[in-house]
Amino acid sequence: MCHGNSALEWNVAKDFPVEELLEQDKIPSVHIKFNLPVSCPEIPWSDLEDVLDRRTKKPKILGSGSFGIVKLMKHQSSGKLCAVKINKDDIEEPTVIENLQLEVGVLTRLKHLDCVPELFGVTIPGNNSQVPVMVQEFIGDPKTFRSTMLAIAIEAKVLPPLKAKRVALRICEALRDIHSAKLLHCDLKNDNIMLEPGFVRKDNPKVKIIDFGKAVKMDDKPRYQYNARDQMSWIMKCCSHLAPEVVRGEKPYNVSSEVYGLGVVLKDLSKHFRGFLWQLGEECTDADYRKRPSVEDVIHKIKSHLTSIQGAASQLAAP
Ligand SMILES: Nc1ncnc2c1ncn2[C@@H]1O[C@H](COP(=O)(O)OP(=O)(O)OP(=O)(O)O)[C@@H](O)[C@H]1O
Numbered sequence: 001m002c003h004g005n006s007a008l009e010w011n012v013a014k015d016f017p018v019e020e021l022l023e024q025d026k027i028p029s030v031h032i033k034f035n036l037p038v039s040c041p042e043i044p045w046s047d048l049e050d051v052l053d054r055r056t057k058k059p060k061i062l063g064s065g066s067f068g069i070v071k072l073m074k075h076q077s078s079g080k081l082c083a084v085k086i087n088k089d090d091i092e093e094p095t096v097i098e099n100l101q102l103e104v105g106v107l108t109r110l111k112h113l114d115c116v117p118e119l120f121g122v123t124i125p126g127n128n129s130q131v132p133v134m135v136q137e138f139i140g141d142p143k144t145f146r147s148t149m150l151a152i153a154i155e156a157k158v159l160p161p162l163k164a165k166r167v168a169l170r171i172c173e174a175l176r177d178i179h180s181a182k183l184l185h186c187d188l189k190n191d192n193i194m195l196e197p198g199f200v201r202k203d204n205p206k207v208k209i210i211d212f213g214k215a216v217k218m219d220d221k222p223r224y225q226y227n228a229r230d231q232m233s234w235i236m237k238c239c240s241h242l243a244p245e246v247v248r249g250e251k252p253y254n255v256s257s258e259v260y261g262l263g264v265v266l267k268d269l270s271k272h273f274r275g276f277l278w279q280l281g282e283e284c285t286d287a288d289y290r291k292r293p294s295v296e297d298v299i300h301k302i303k304s305h306l307t308s309i310q311g312a313a314s315q316l317a318a319p
């Protein structure tokens with residue numbers, strides 16, 4: 001899928017005294033060269049070390065995809081664990097840079113939110129590339145180095161109905177907060193939602209939304225998908241989280257297409273037991289985008305449902 005976005009517009013604010021600060025050595029040149037927000041620190045590669053997998057004793061890889069790999073590393077100066085996205089050599093540099101500008105811009109804009117990973121900075125990996133990559137907070141257990149994508153937790157059936165509803169509420173609240181910052185994620189799916197450690201034990205598990213590589217600003221020019229006619233049914237199958245009207249190119253990404261993606265997540269969360277969450281997922285994935293509820297409506301419905309089942313449980317427990 002192409003990004004085709006206005007990544008370059010995320011950069012240093014127009015009235016920023018760049019020249020002056022550059023002279024004073026206050027802005028690392030990497031920010032100017034790659035058009036990155038100035039508030040994002042540059043981390044020397046030599047200050048990062050591989051973290052070895054406890055079992056295999058090889059560098060721990062957190063995830064991989066068409067772009068390359070995400071490595072677990074330790075920032076030596078602070079002792080913090082980080083997730084570092086290392087791009088494959090064959091990915092074209094302009095694509096990597098455009099993506100980096102976009103993601104760094106988004107994470108900077110969302111830095112006040114608890115539901116997105118903290119951006120520690122950018123680093124230039126010690127390979128042939130001179131292109132910086134993002135260094136983010138590691139979402140996982142700092143002792144075991146385990147991290148859990150929502151998709152994995154669902155397959156492992158470790159989210160019974162009540163917990164699944166609480167996780168669902170967290171995801172909806174995260175999405176509402178992202179929208180309040182005038183951003184659309186545009187790729188909301190189970191692979192891009194991480195559960196914070198302790199989710200099995202804790203009553204109120206926390207989630208973080210990752211991968212803002214396809215995000216768009218609500219104020220930007222509306223972004224349409226342009227897909228060849230013969231590819232549409234294939235895309236709808238393989239990217240089932242994308243709203244059909246967006247895949248068909250009839251509507252740009254918008255809040256109701258985001259609600260569609262949310263609905264797919266709700267249905268997946270409840271696929272082993274169906275019930276309330278499944279029904280809500282059905283409403284969110286209505287083929288007619290005008291009939292889909294708002295994120296606030298979904299939050300309200302889940303909260304009321306949770307209150308009613310808690311009320312029923314305490315009545316049963318009463319002597
Ligand atoms: N901050 C993080 N902490 C822990 N794991 C992470 C973090 N960021 C990414 N990962 C892992 O790496 C995987 C890929 O990262 P990400 O979703 O950002 O890349 P991607 O662009 O989706 O790749 P793809 O090309 O497959 O779409 C995630 O699904 C997750 O398992």
Ligand SMILES: [Mg+2]
Pocket residue numbers: 191192211
């Ligand atoms: Mg992803």
